[in-house]
Amino acid sequence: MGDRWHVEVDRSVCIGSAQCLHHAPAGFRLDPARQSHPTASDTDANERILAAAENCPVEAIAITLRDSGEAVFPPED
Ligand code: SF4
Numbered sequence: 001m002g003d004r005w006h007v008e009v010d011r012s013v014c015i016g017s018a019q020c021l022h023h024a025p026a027g028f029r030l031d032p033a034r035q036s037h038p039t040a041s042d043t044d045a046n047e048r049i050l051a052a053a054e055n056c057p058v059e060a061i062a063i064t065l066r067d068s069g070e071a072v073f074p075p076e077d
Helices: 019-023 047-055
Strands: 004-009 028-030 036-038 042-044 061-065 071-073
Touching: 004 036, 004 047, 019 028, 019 047, 047 061, 047 071
Parallel strands: none
Antiparallel strands: 004 042, 004 061, 028 036, 061 071
16 A cells, blocks of 8 residues: 655745646645645655655655654655
8 A cells, every 4th residue: 555645834934936836736735925735734645746845945845654754755864
């Protein structure tokens, strides 16, 4: 069975660049203040969400494994 991910955007860091929407249009939305929100806090593991997190210019997107809380992105040192 595939992993389930928990996705969070740190809105104190997000600069509203919309890169996440470019990489994962179904995974994020921008509110009127141009702050990104995941469309669902829990999701099946998928490459688009990971690409969004990897390409966020300010690393505002954090992905963890829903069950264990283990970091998916950014990876733990
Ligand atoms: S890519 Fe990062 S900074 Fe840009 S809107 Fe998405 S979360 Fe915010």
